[in-house]
Amino acid sequence: MNPLLILIPTVLLAQSGVTTPSIGFILDRTGGIRPVSGLAGNFLVQRSVLNGVLSFSCSSSTCVAKTENALAASGASFPAPSGPALISLDAAGAAVYFRQTGQFARLENGALKMLDVNVPGEVLAVGAGLRIAVRRENGVWIVGSSGSILDSLPPDTQAVLLGSDSIVYATANELALRRSGGIEQRFPASGIRDVYAVSDEWVEGCARFATFALRTAAGREALYVLPEPAGRPRR
Amino acid sequence: MTRFAWLLMLAPLALQAQLALYVVNGGTETAAGPTYNVGTIASGDSRDTRFRARNSGSAPVTITQLAVSGAGFSIVQTPSTPFVIAGGSFQDIYVHFTGTLAASYSANFQVNNISVLLTALVTPTPVVATGPGCGGPDAFTGQIIFGNIQTLQTGACVVILTNLNPQSITLSNIAVSGSGFSLAQILHTPVVLNTGSSFSFTINFSPQSAGLYSGTLTIDARTFPLSGSAFTPSLPPPILEFDPGLPGSGQQRSISMRLPSPSPIAASGALTLSFRPDTSVVADDPAIVFVATGTRSVPFSIKPGETRFLLGGQPEAVFQTGTTSGQISFTVSAGASLTAPAPPAVMTIPPSVVGIDNATATGRIGSLDVQVWGFDNTYSMGAMSFTFYDWAGNVIGAGPVSADFSAQFHAYFSAAPAGSAFQMRVSFPLSTGDPAKASPACQGMPPSLMPVSCFVGSVDVKLSNIAGSATLQKLKFN
Numbered sequence: 001m002n003p004l005l006i007l008i009p010t011v012l013l014a015q016s017g018v019t020t021p022s023i024g025f026i027l028d029r030t031g032g033i034r035p036v037s038g039l040a041g042n043f044l045v046q047r048s049v050l051n052g053v054l055s056f057s058c059s060s061s062t063c064v065a066k067t068e069n070a071l072a073a074s075g076a077s078f079p080a081p082s083g084p085a086l087i088s089l090d091a092a093g094a095a096v097y098f099r100q101t102g103q104f105a106r107l108e109n110g111a112l113k114m115l116d117v118n119v120p121g122e123v124l125a126v127g128a129g130l131r132i133a134v135r136r137e138n139g140v141w142i143v144g145s146s147g148s149i150l151d152s153l154p155p156d157t158q159a160v161l162l163g164s165d166s167i168v169y170a171t172a173n174e175l176a177l178r179r180s181g182g183i184e185q186r187f188p189a190s191g192i193r194d195v196y197a198v199s200d201e202w203v204e205g206c207a208r209f210a211t212f213a214l215r216t217a218a219g220r221e222a223l224y225v226l227p228e229p230a231g232r233p234r235r
Numbered sequence: 236m237t238r239f240a241w242l243l244m245l246a247p248l249a250l251q252a253q254l255a256l257y258v259v260n261g262g263t264e265t266a267a268g269p270t271y272n273v274g275t276i277a278s279g280d281s282r283d284t285r286f287r288a289r290n291s292g293s294a295p296v297t298i299t300q301l302a303v304s305g306a307g308f309s310i311v312q313t314p315s316t317p318f319v320i321a322g323g324s325f326q327d328i329y330v331h332f333t334g335t336l337a338a339s340y341s342a343n344f345q346v347n348n349i350s351v352l353l354t355a356l357v358t359p360t361p362v363v364a365t366g367p368g369c370g371g372p373d374a375f376t377g378q379i380i381f382g383n384i385q386t387l388q389t390g391a392c393v394v395i396l397t398n399l400n401p402q403s404i405t406l407s408n409i410a411v412s413g414s415g416f417s418l419a420q421i422l423h424t425p426v427v428l429n430t431g432s433s434f435s436f437t438i439n440f441s442p443q444s445a446g447l448y449s450g451t452l453t454i455d456a457r458t459f460p461l462s463g464s465a466f467t468p469s470l471p472p473p474i475l476e477f478d479p480g481l482p483g484s485g486q487q488r489s490i491s492m493r494l495p496s497p498s499p500i501a502a503s504g505a506l507t508l509s510f511r512p513d514t515s516v517v518a519d520d521p522a523i524v525f526v527a528t529g530t531r532s533v534p535f536s537i538k539p540g541e542t543r544f545l546l547g548g549q550p551e552a553v554f555q556t557g558t559t560s561g562q563i564s565f566t567v568s569a570g571a572s573l574t575a576p577a578p579p580a581v582m583t584i585p586p587s588v589v590g591i592d593n594a595t596a597t598g599r600i601g602s603l604d605v606q607v608w609g610f611d612n613t614y615s616m617g618a619m620s621f622t623f624y625d626w627a628g629n630v631i632g633a634g635p636v637s638a639d640f641s642a643q644f645h646a647y648f649s650a651a652p653a654g655s656a657f658q659m660r661v662s663f664p665l666s667t668g669d670p671a672k673a674s675p676a677c678q679g680m681p682p683s684l685m686p687v688s689c690f691v692g693s694v695d696v697k698l699s700n701i702a703g704s705a706t707l708q709k710l711k712f713n
Contacts, residue, residue: 018660039558042484042555042656224487228527
């Protein structure tokens with residue numbers, strides 16, 4: 001017995017029935033946030049939609065960007081300590097670390113709240129649940145807000161992105177994706193100095209001579225090179 | 236009467252006095268006095284002096300006496316006597332002098348009744364010869380020839396001076412002038428050459444651009460013309476190579492560029508790509524670019540002696556193949572120094588079935604959503620069918636549900652900025668099923684809250700275009 005009556009399928013054009021696929025947003029070398037559309041290996045980098053950005057993080061539904069003196073999110077702007085910030089989005093909001101002042105903060109429910117957390121070492125990333133990647137003399141560690149060591153990364157780690165169920169980190173010659181089960185995939189990529197979340201499934205790796213896009217979706221992991229925005233020479 | 240007779244007697248004298256002798260130097264006439272110094276001449280060299288016999292009167296003057304008497308002097312290129320110089324006219328007379336022995340020379344130069352004492356000094360000079368890198372000096376012109384060399388290269392010419400004279404020679408000036416020519420080293424003068432000894436130095440010829448070059452080597456009173464020419468070398472046609480693998484849409488591929496033999500020069504230019512789509516729906520695919528520049532051109536360079544070009548500073552250039560079937564052609568810019576145009580390298584992107592990058596199936600209350608991310612490089616998709624399975628894996632209903640969204644896709648492709656890449660969502664409005672037929676995981680849920688995924692387990696999605704059909708099998712609902 002058929003339990004359902006299936007009606008005629010309809011493409012909902014008015015509700016984005018057929019649209020240009022979106023990859024997410026990237027931060028270009030001049031501090032511009034640019035939408036990226038297309039598919040894996042077939043990227044189109046669009047014009048900048050926000051300039052003067054020092055660092056950022058995007059999920060598939062929202063972005064948080066740090067400008068010189070503010071944190072911009074969902075059309076709102078929050079006064080913030082100057083300089084770049086490490087940002088990690090999660091389901092409820094964003095964990096933020098202001099590098100110049102060494103302050104941790106939480107952006108949630110339309111408010112930016114400074115946290116009383118002090119972790120020794122050079123903070124490389126913050127993540128959900130206030131996990132913190134920190135470089136110390138004896139290595140690179142992932143610690144909790146209380147300082148308890150949760151994991152470690154290679155000593156030559158240059159940049160880290162702590163996702164909810166994965167860690168992306170860059171060494172001198174590789175970009176690595178570590179799953180929560182500890183399984184790692186490594187991709188050759190030299191000179192990555194910063195990593196940013198582009199969307200839920202993509203991570204941007206910024207190197208001096210190239211901008212990489214790492215697809216982190218399970219089963220589709222691959223590293224690509226993003227086209228440089230046209231007309232802008234490499235520095 | 237007596238006075239008139241005197242005038243008649245003086246008339247011939249007045250006519251004769253109308254002949255005067257000058258020395259012509261360049262365009263200037265200088266009256267030749269009773270003596271004229273031809274100058275200091277290197278032994279073995281010669282010098283011609285141009286005199287001008289000018290008749291400033293109205294009557295013609297016949298030259299009956301023309302001679303030069305003295306060792307080393309001779310009259311050349313001049314008419315034999317007698318000859319007539321018309322009134323108001325002139326005749327040039329060339330006196331040639333050459334001296335082989337170092338000494339003072341003199342001669343009497345006679346033109347009718349005009350007499351000039353010519354003097355010359357011959358100084359000892361070394362024999363000039365050349366070694367590797369050049370030819371000459373020419374026996375008549377003294378020219379030293381460097382030949383035809385490549386621009387930005389240096390041709391070195393060794394010049395050897397040997398003193399074969401019985402006395403020593405002191406050279407106070409050795410100099411090189413002229414664009415492209417220079418002495419390879421600083422020469423400290425005076426240079427003393429004893430009898431039988433030699434002295435050598437090097438002249439460099441370093442042309443900066445293609446063309447003919449001339450200069451002068453000066454050794455005291457002697458000069459030697461320097462000549463050479465330069466050419467811009469060219470590259471053989473570069474070989475363009477793709478990385479291995481079958482071409483297709485949605486790829487990031489790489490191209491490299493090499494020469495069959497080491498490059499003779501440093502060269503640079505641009506490698507450009509162009510795209511010709513198979514379809515008429517779109518005129519181009521903007522995603523087909525070099526990633527290093529984000530454009531359809533990437534600079535190349537090569538150093539002398541190397542066979543591999545650098546493309547955008549890298550051994551190879553990555554480019555995107557886009558999402559449109561057609562031909563991607565790569566050409567080397569005409570600005571490069573090529574012997575012949577490099578044949579374009581062509582990567583043909585064949586028409587293919589719909590490429591599926593990702594897909595999801597979502598069950599909601601009252602509807603099912605199927606989302607597909609992909610591309611259709613033929614721009615002809617629209618026909619599709621869906622086969623639904625219940626949670627137990629049984630086909631629901633009579634079989635596939637067909638639909639044709641060709642018009643929607645054509646409209647989308649015509650305006651889309653990203654080639655044929657698309658994200659589509661197809662919704663299926665549904666009626667609620669029998670709660671008793673829900674999957675075991677949904678048993679006990681209030682019927683009004685049961686999502687359709689309690690009843691529908693998966694779906695086959697078949698997307699068709701002119702190249703065929705692509706099928707997603709058993710896409711599970713969540």
